[in-house]
Amino acid sequence: MDGKFISFEGPDGAGKTSVIQQIQQQLEDQLGTEKVMYTREPGGNKISEQIRQVLFDGQNTDMDGRTEALLFAAARRQHIVSEIIPGLKAGRVILCDRFVDSSIAYQGAGRGLGEKEIWQINQFAIDGLMPSLTIYLDIESEIGLRRIAEHRSNQINRLDKEKLAFHQTVRQSYLKLYKNYPERIKLIDASQPLEKVIEDVKATIHDRFSDLF
Numbered sequence: 001m002d003g004k005f006i007s008f009e010g011p012d013g014a015g016k017t018s019v020i021q022q023i024q025q026q027l028e029d030q031l032g033t034e035k036v037m038y039t040r041e042p043g044g045n046k047i048s049e050q051i052r053q054v055l056f057d058g059q060n061t062d063m064d065g066r067t068e069a070l071l072f073a074a075a076r077r078q079h080i081v082s083e084i085i086p087g088l089k090a091g092r093v094i095l096c097d098r099f100v101d102s103s104i105a106y107q108g109a110g111r112g113l114g115e116k117e118i119w120q121i122n123q124f125a126i127d128g129l130m131p132s133l134t135i136y137l138d139i140e141s142e143i144g145l146r147r148i149a150e151h152r153s154n155q156i157n158r159l160d161k162e163k164l165a166f167h168q169t170v171r172q173s174y175l176k177l178y179k180n181y182p183e184r185i186k187l188i189d190a191s192q193p194l195e196k197v198i199e200d201v202k203a204t205i206h207d208r209f210s211d212l213f
């Protein structure tokens with residue numbers, strides 16, 4: 001497959017959405033819109049967006065942790081088959097807002113279901129497909145949560161509402177992943193001003209794919 005698969009990860013409030021939007025815009029200016037694809041998890045296609053609605057429905061307060069993990073993995077599977085593989089075959093640069101690391105950090109560590117166990121169920125879902133590069137936007141939990149409260153209080157979802165300790169556990173899990181997979185995962189300090197974060201992300205993408213940026 002000719003395309004390039006790049007995922008973006010980070011705790012809530014790391015500024016992931018703003019970063020990806022700018023990266024997408026700049027890549028589209030360089031390569032043309034048809035060569036760049038933005039997609040997000042859970043979601044990215046009709047079936048996975050339907051699963052997303054179930055996952056984030058504020059009324060589903062009694063959702064079991066394993067149910068949640070399996071739904072994320074199911075949404076991921078459909079996303080891979082309907083969007084990511086066709087995009088890669090078409091030679092696109094895929095900018096994927098969250099992928100399997102999110103499940104390991106949020107369900108595996110945050111929900112305490114076990115990072116190894118979550119990795120196992122996701123191996124069935126991804127069937128060997130992993131991003132070539134993962135940009136991890138790192139932010140201290142207190143700062144991340146403050147940003148959410150300040151900027152998007154009207155959009156807080158069920159998982160954002162988890163307490164500070166949950167977010168700290170999620171971040172520690174991301175940092176562990178970063179330590180364990182230094183070839184794939186690159187850490188960017190997301191507490192910097194947005195322009196500097198973008199600069200660092202572009203340099204990191206260029207290091208991995210010399211024909212980009």
Ligand code: TMP
Binds near residue numbers: 072102104
């Ligand atoms: P976002 O669209 O703002 O990134 O929010 C997605 C939320 O879903 C975020 O709180 C992280 C959570 N999530 C998981 O818990 N597990 C997953 O596998 C994915 C993809 C997201």
